[in-house]
Amino acid sequence: MLAFDALALRRGPRVLFRDASLAVHAGWRVGVTGRNGSGKTSLFGLVAGELAPDLGEFRRPRDWTLAWVHQETPALPCAALGHVLDGDTELRALERELADAEAAHDAARQAALHERLHAIGGYAARARAARLLAGLGFASDDLGRPVAEFSGGWRMRLNLAQALMTRSDLLLLDEPTNHLDIDAVVWLEQWLRRYPGTLLLISHDREFLDSVTTHTLHIADERLELFAGGFSAFRRVRAERLAQQQVLAARQAEQRARMQVFVERFRAKASKARQAQSRLKALERMAEIAAPRDEATLSIAFAEPAALPNPLLRLEDAAAGYGARRVLDGVSLNVAPGERIALLGANGNGKSTLVKLLAGALAPQAGARTEGKGLVVGYFAQHQLEQLDPAATPLAHLRRLDPKLGEQAGRDFLGSFGFSGERALEPVAPLSGGEKARLCLALIAYTKPNLLLLDEPTNHLDLEMREALADALNTYDGALVLVAHDRALIRATCDTLLHVARGRAVPYDGDLDDYARLLAREAREDAQPPAAEAASRRDERRDRAEQRARLAPLRNAAQKLEREIESLAAEKRTVDAALADPALYAAGDGASRIAALGRRQRELAAAIAAAEDAWLDAQGALEAAG
Numbered sequence: 001m002l003a004f005d006a007l008a009l010r011r012g013p014r015v016l017f018r019d020a021s022l023a024v025h026a027g028w029r030v031g032v033t034g035r036n037g038s039g040k041t042s043l044f045g046l047v048a049g050e051l052a053p054d055l056g057e058f059r060r061p062r063d064w065t066l067a068w069v070h071q072e073t074p075a076l077p078c079a080a081l082g083h084v085l086d087g088d089t090e091l092r093a094l095e096r097e098l099a100d101a102e103a104a105h106d107a108a109r110q111a112a113l114h115e116r117l118h119a120i121g122g123y124a125a126r127a128r129a130a131r132l133l134a135g136l137g138f139a140s141d142d143l144g145r146p147v148a149e150f151s152g153g154w155r156m157r158l159n160l161a162q163a164l165m166t167r168s169d170l171l172l173l174d175e176p177t178n179h180l181d182i183d184a185v186v187w188l189e190q191w192l193r194r195y196p197g198t199l200l201l202i203s204h205d206r207e208f209l210d211s212v213t214t215h216t217l218h219i220a221d222e223r224l225e226l227f228a229g230g231f232s233a234f235r236r237v238r239a240e241r242l243a244q245q246q247v248l249a250a251r252q253a254e255q256r257a258r259m260q261v262f263v264e265r266f267r268a269k270a271s272k273a274r275q276a277q278s279r280l281k282a283l284e285r286m287a288e289i290a291a292p293r294d295e296a297t298l299s300i301a302f303a304e305p306a307a308l309p310n311p312l313l314r315l316e317d318a319a320a321g322y323g324a325r326r327v328l329d330g331v332s333l334n335v336a337p338g339e340r341i342a343l344l345g346a347n348g349n350g351k352s353t354l355v356k357l358l359a360g361a362l363a364p365q366a367g368a369r370t371e372g373k374g375l376v377v378g379y380f381a382q383h384q385l386e387q388l389d390p391a392a393t394p395l396a397h398l399r400r401l402d403p404k405l406g407e408q409a410g411r412d413f414l415g416s417f418g419f420s421g422e423r424a425l426e427p428v429a430p431l432s433g434g435e436k437a438r439l440c441l442a443l444i445a446y447t448k449p450n451l452l453l454l455d456e457p458t459n460h461l462d463l464e465m466r467e468a469l470a471d472a473l474n475t476y477d478g479a480l481v482l483v484a485h486d487r488a489l490i491r492a493t494c495d496t497l498l499h500v501a502r503g504r505a506v507p508y509d510g511d512l513d514d515y516a517r518l519l520a521r522e523a524r525e526d527a528q529p530p531a532a533e534a535a536s537r538r539d540e541r542r543d544r545a546e547q548r549a550r551l552a553p554l555r556n557a558a559q560k561l562e563r564e565i566e567s568l569a570a571e572k573r574t575v576d577a578a579l580a581d582p583a584l585y586a587a588g589d590g591a592s593r594i595a596a597l598g599r600r601q602r603e604l605a606a607a608i609a610a611a612e613d614a615w616l617d618a619q620g621a622l623e624a625a626g
Helices: 040-048 080-085 089-103 107-119 122-135 152-165 182-194 206-212 231-266 270-285 351-359 394-401 407-415 421-425 433-446 463-474 487-493 512-526 531-579 582-586 590-624
Strands: 002-011 014-024 029-033 055-059 066-068 170-174 198-202 215-220 223-228 313-322 325-335 340-344 366-371 377-380 451-455 479-483 496-501 504-507
Touching (some): 002 040, 014 215, 066 152, 122 152, 152 170, 206 487, 215 231, 340 351, 351 451, 351 479, 487 512, 582 590
Parallel strands (some): 066 170
Antiparallel strands (some): 002 014
């Protein structure tokens, strides 16, 4: 097990945590949580042996093999598959020894090495590495490509695959989902749930933590606390504990006040002096219960747009790509005010291309893109942070958008996004990734967009900032198109899912849980031979699923009309019954009531007829579509 005994750790002059005594047992999967800068990554450095405690002791079993993800990968010439295989250090050592034994014609040594290779599953290692790469989104053609050819995000995936390839007893993962899409996140979830070793996981993805972890290790207020259960269970327990502490602190403050009043009133009176001194000593001995300190929360907001044209934006049979390579074809999409659309699909299938097309950053190669009058797009791109000027201040960035903006007005606006006081006047360069992402969101919000296009906005945001973003999006009046691997954010903000795959963007007939089950099922089918037959079955299922998705809007419209007709008919029956009641005609105000009911009867009859005509049209369209 991992044992912490009265341990303290500093970063420079600042104490991260002190007097930490706890144990993490073998096989536990522990989510490490806390605000950015609280010491999570430093804790990993301590566990890995790269940092030493300032006080106390940390113990890790000497025979445990450690694996963790390297944050940087140089432009290596080796192939992707070979880079992943390097994670199994014993395998690589055995391969080198076997080559030497073969060169020396040492048959006995070769036999022993082959026996060990068989024992560790070395002959299936390449297949195992290929499955890891496939699960993380790499195509079969990528396995032989040099590492140097991949972008930074894909190199991080290679490093993750290399860590998973290690036959480890202890696995440290620091934000492993940041460069993954939902497809890869779901796959990684399943892999980690089967991992037999001990896992320490830093993540700001609530659903990922809840799915994977068995315990939660929280860092706050210079304390390290271990809780049983995933993140949601931890939040419930901690909220209850803080509420209880608040009650106890209030009671103690009331008791101290009463005792202090008694002391002040009677300490000079001879008959009460002894009791006053007794209470004074009790006050001195009383250990103060501190009122709980809430972790600072951040609130952000998107201002009401100046205009909300309907539609805001329309794509009609649009195609998009890069040069001769077409990524998307036949995309038709109508974005209206209040729309909340999430894009699903593996990286490389065209989600970012579709967002660029919507933003106007890519011109359609075919079809049409039509903007509503007064469209204002707020576009957060995947690499938005890299476009910030590191030498400029947040206020300077804002005034580049609006040169007439006064300093105080600019600082007031930035303060609402967490850049208060002098922080608005400090250079961007030393800001954390989360702070830079928050600044980018502030710059977007300042333009008062009526269409928000957010492509992976959460990569550098902690849990509290993600919740603040979800709250802001839920009160935003414009339309939203979101690409994110954080399913909690999608669930909280989006009600329409589009599946981007095989050059198309079609409505997804299901929810995120259905999508996760589809991915798990496809992963199982991908592992089953024969490949050609399995691919054929998958294609058939996908075609049927896409057909269901194409028909879903028509079916939904028909069902909505059916409900509307039933509701109108029920109301009309009530009106008819009222008009048939003899008491109505005997009442003193019967004439005006009869006239009103008659008008409503005619309105309902017309509405029912119109709804029935629309329902017949929808049914005809469904039949025509098959």
